[in-house]
Amino acid sequence: MHLDGNLQHTTWTTPEAAEAAGVSPDVIYQWKRRGKLTPVNRTGRPRYRAMDVLHAEAATRQRAGRTHAAA
Template sequence: MTRTEAPTLIPGPLAAQEAGVAPATIRKWVQLGRLTPVGRAGRAQLFRLEDVFAAERTTRRSR
């Protein structure tokens, strides 16, 4: 039996840094429905890094 790793959750500002965009861009993607937070840590929204990269790819393709 293999152990599955839980996805690493990161806050919006770190997600923005990893994707090479401004934190406001992460917030905009959430407003537009391109990215969905999967949790919270206090007031901070948490995201899966793979979801952030998928939203970035989708945005890049639609330009």
């Protein structure tokens, strides 16, 4: 996955967000249920702002005491 462009305006589907964050799609769904991620569209398949996904991943990593992203 390429992280080029403006991450404020880039949106990802659930599988794309999971790949970028280095987690499974189930984790993206958990983040959504827990209010850590909010889809930017309300109809059809959810899409998430790239920057929001990366912030959610970093916050989760920090809470878990990891200093680097999962491979």
